[in-house]
Amino acid sequence: MMDSGLGGLSVARVLRQQLPNESLVFVGDEGHFPYGTKPQATIRRLVSQIGQFLLHQDVKMMIIACNTATAAALDRVSQELPIPVIGVIQPGAKAAVKTGAASIGVIATDSTTQDGAYVRDIHQLSPNVHVVAQATQPLVSIVEHGQTGTAKAQVTVNQQLSMFDNHPVQALILGCTHFPFLSKEIQRKMGDKVKLVDPALETVHEARQYLTAHDLLAAQKESYVHLYSTGDVHDLIAGGDKWLAGQYDDCLHIDL
Incomplete structure (x- = not known):
């Protein structure tokens, strides 16, 4: 691995x-x-x-x-x-589609977002699902620097995921393997009704x-x-x- x-x-x-x-x-x-x-x-x-x-x-x-x-x-x-x-991308896309969500969000690094791999795989599995992709590169550094569970982590998550305030989704793919370590902060920001999908x-x-x-x-x-x-x-x-x-x-x- x-x-x-x-x-x-x-x-x-x-x-x-x-x-x-x-x-x-x-x-x-x-x-x-x-x-x-x-x-x-x-x-x-x-x-x-x-x-x-x-x-x-x-x-x-x-x-x-x-x-x-x-x-x-x-x-x-x-x-x-x-x-x-x-x-981890195709399994993550499969898991998201299995939730039955009509709208799926994807947060990932700059490179993964630009590549569009999640959007392609999701639409291959379910062409009618609405996908909202957002690059959230700064979240990676929060994990690497051991800052999960801190006030800074929550502030950064809130800032990076603010676009979902105007583009609500029913499920959110944690499209970087660093992000599950911020699941509490992400769930707090997105709300309990949004299903977090961990491709792992x-x-x-x-x-x-x-x-x-x-x-x-x-x-x-x-x-x-x-x-x-x-x-x-x-x-x-x-x-x-x-x-x-x-x-x-x-x-x-x-x-x-």
Whole structure:
């Protein structure tokens, strides 16, 4: 599993809950954070390098736990690697459509929003759904800097989601894996009637389905979790302690 930073831990957390027998190798590319403002060609190169690193860890599946990286690089990396590669956008779109909402909002990074991947996937599944997409790049930094649960976090969420005051939606896709860590602030802003959609849940469900269908589910209960960071390893340690409840074996720095 990989992400541009700490956000992918939201997917790792669900994976560990739903598939506790599976071992996990997680790469947070904090040395190149953020992805959301980078050219797609740069993102594709970075994701490809991480894919090769994971392949050398003898993994059986790669999950791109980053919406920006999924939009930019899923097709390329799927062709390059001899293992299945799953992204988070299509599962997120499926989960949103399943809610039955007539109007769906999407909040994401600049790059994911400009790519329009969520809008395309939602309309492929349900052409008549009204989609409102909004780039909310500053929310990523709130999570990376450990400011969730603070007054600043709520103020930033309120500012970034203010456009939904005039464009109400029934469901809102958290279209960046950092955003589930701000779900309380986002729900408070949007109101209890808006269904928040976390693509992590559907992504792990799809991973389980594939592993089951191909008889690849781990049988042993002695699983491990290895975390790697291309940046300051202490940031990933802090994230692992907070969002994985410290349930990982080690956290190391790597250069790619």
